[in-house]
Amino acid sequence: MAKSRASENPESRFSAVLVSVASLPGVRIDRETYLRSALTRYCSEDEVRVAIEETPAAAGIPLDILDKAADAAITYETSKAGALSAAAGVPGIFALPLTVPGDMAQYMGHMLRIAQKLAYLYSWPDLLSTSSEDLDDATKGVLTLFVGVMFGTQSANKAVGQISALMAEQVARKLPQKALTQGVVYPVVKKVAAYLGVEMTKQTFAKSVSKAIPVVGAVVSGGLTLATSRPMAKRLKKHLSGLELANPARRVVDEDVHGSTVGHTEPSPA
Template sequence: MATSDLIENSESHFSAVLVGAASIPGVRIDRAEYLRSALARYCSEEQVRRAIEETPAAAGIPLEVLDKVSNESINYEAAKASALSAAAGIPGLLFLPATVPADLAQYFGHMLRIAQKLAYLYSWPDLFSADSDDLDDATKGVLTLFVGVMFGTQSANAAVGKVAGEISKQVAKKLPQQALTKGVIYPIVKKVASYLGVQMTKQTFAQTVSKAIPLIGAVVSGGLTLATYLPMAKRLKSHLSSLELTKPKDGVVDAEVVIVDVVELSDGDDTEQQPGLSATP
C-alpha cells in the first residue's frame, strides 16, 4: 500500500471513530449547564452568570479555581471510563468482537466529554451547534487537535495555541471556521488525524489483549484505561490552562474556595507519546 493511501486510511479511521463517539448519547456537554454546575460551589451567582454569558476569564475567575474544578471533572470522567472498560472486560475472549469496538467508542466518548469540559472552563466557546446534531468541520477539527494534545503531539499543541489566539483576537463566541477548515491550521488537523488513526490501531490491539481472559481481563482493562486516560486528560488541562485565552480579564476576584493539594500524575515529556484507551462534575 502506498504511503499516501496509508495516511488517508488512518485519517479516515480516526474521523469515523470521532464522529461515532460524538454521536453517543451523553457525550455532548451542555456548556451553560456544565459551567453552572461546576462553578456554583466556588463562585458568586454574578460570576457564574457572566462565565456562561461570556467566559470564565471575562468573569475574572482565578486560575486556581478553574484548576480545582478541572481536576474534579478529570477524576470523575476517568473513574467512569475505567469502570465501563472493566465491565467490558468481564465476558472474556468469546465476546471480544463485540466488546472491543464498544469499549473503544465509550473510551473516546469520555475523551470528548473531558475535552469539552476543560475547553469551557478555560474560556473556549461552545464547540457544538445547538441548531444541528451534525459534527461540522470546524468542531471536528478542534476536537481532533484536542485529542492530539492528549496523545502528546507537538503539532497539535501549536495548532491549539493558534486557534486560541484567533478566538482571543476576535473576542469570538464561536470557533474560527476559516482557520480550521481552509487556513494554515487545516493541514495540521489532517496530519494529526492520520497520526491518531495509527495510534488507535495499536490501542485496539492492547484492548483486545487486556480483555482476553474473563474477570482478570476486567481488572487489567479497567486499570489500563485509568493509567492512560488520566495522564492524557492532565496533558490537555495543562496546555489549555497555559494559554492567554484563559487568563482572568478583570483581575482576581473573590471566590469562596479552599485549594487543597492535588497529587498529579506525571505526564512525562511532551513529545510524541503513545498511550493506550453522565452527569457532572
Template sequence: MASNKLTENPELRFATVLAHAAALPGVRINREAYLRQALSRHCPEEQIAHAIEETPAAAGIPLDLLDKVATDSIRYETAKVSALSAAAGAPGLLFIAATVPADLAQYFGHVLRIAQKLAYLYSWPDLFSGDEPDDATKGVLTLFVGVMFGVQSANTAVGKVAGLISEQVAKTLPKQALTKGVIYPMVKKVAGYLGIEMTKQTFAKGVSKAIPLVGAVISGGLTLATFLPMAKRLKKHLAGLDLSRPSTVTVLRTETVKDA
C-alpha cells in the same frame, strides 16, 4: 471495500471513530449547564452568569479555582470510563469482537466529554453549534485529542486557534482557519497520527480482554493508566494559554471598545 479504506487510511479511520463517539448519547456537553453545575459551589450567581454569557476568564474567575474544578471533572470522567472499560472486559475471548469496538467508542466518547469540559472551563466558546458537529468542531476536537496523545503539532495548532479566538474576541470557533486556512493541514496531520495510534490501542485492549474477569481488571487498569494522564496533559496545555487568563481577555475587550 469501505473497510479496506478505513484500514489503509489512518486519517479516515480516526475521523470515523470521532464521528461515532460524538454521536453517542451523553457525549455532548451543554456548556451553560456544565459551567453552572461546576462553578455553583465556588462562585456567586452573578459571576457564574457572567462566565456563561462571556467566559470564565472574562468573569474574573481565578485560574487556580478553575484548575481545581478541572481536576474534579477529570477524576469523575476517569472513574466512569475505567468502570465501563472494566465491564466491557469481563466477557473474555468469546465476545472480544463485539466488546473491543464498543469499548473503543465509549472510550473516545469520554475523551470528547472531558475535552469539552476543560475547554469550557478555560474559556473556549461552545463547540457544538447544532445537532451535529460541524467541520470546525471536528477539527478542534481532533486537535484536543492530539494534545492528549502528546502530539506536538497539535499543541501548536491549539495555541494558534486560541490566539485567533482572543484576537477576534469571538464567541465561536474560527471556522475558516480550521476548515480551509493555515490550521487545516495541521488538523489532517494530527488525525492521521491518531488513526495509527488508535490501531495500536485497539490491539492492546483486545489482548487485555482475552481472559474473562482477569481481562476486566486489566482493561479497566489500562484505561485508567491512559485516560488520566491524557486528560491532565490537555488541562495543563489549555490552562497555560492566554485565552484562560482574565487579564488578557479584559485588555483585549477594552482595546476593542476603544477602537470602535
C-alpha cells in the same frame, strides 16, 4: 474499492470514529448546565452568570478555581471510563468482537466529554451543541487537535495555541472556521487525525489482548484505561490553562445591553 481504501486511511478512520462517537447519547456536554454545576460551589451567582453568557475568563474567575473544577471533571470522567472498561473485560475472548468496539467507543466518548468540560472552563466556545446533531468541519478540527494534545503530539499543541491566540486577539466567541478548514492549521488537523487513526488501531489491539482472559482481563483493562486516560486529560488541562484565552486578565471592560459594566480586567503589569 474506493470505500475500502478510505476505510484503510488512518485519517478517515479517526474522523469517522469521531463523528460516530460524538452522536452517541451522553457524549455531548451542555455548556451552560456544566459551567453552572462546576462553578456554583466556588463562585458568586454573578460570576457564574458572566461565565455562561461570556466566558470564565471574562468573569475574572482565577485559574486556581478553574483548575479545581477541571481536576474534579477529570477524576469523575476517567474513573467512570475505567469502571466501564473493566465491565467490558468480564466476558472474555469469546465476546471480543462485541466488547472491543464498544469499549473503544466509550473510551473515546469520555475523552470527548473531558475535552468539552476543560474547553468550557478555559473559555472556549460551545463545541458539541446539544441542540444540533451536526458536527461542522471546524468543530471536528478542534476536537481532533484536543485529542492530539491528549496524546502528546507537539503539532497539535502548537495548532491549539494558534487558534487560542487568534480567538483571544479578536475577542471571538466562535471557532475560527477559515483557519481550521482552509488556513495553516488545516494541514495540521489532517496530520494529527492520521496519527490518531494509527494510535487507535494500536489501542484496539492492546485492549483485545487485555480482555482475552475473563476477570483478569477486566482488572487489566480497567486499570489500563484509568492509567492512560488520566494523564492524557491532565495533559490537555495543562495546555488549555496556559493559553491566553484562559487568562482572566485578558478581557477589558465588557458592557451589557443596558450599558452597565459586568467586568473590568486588564493585563497585569510586567
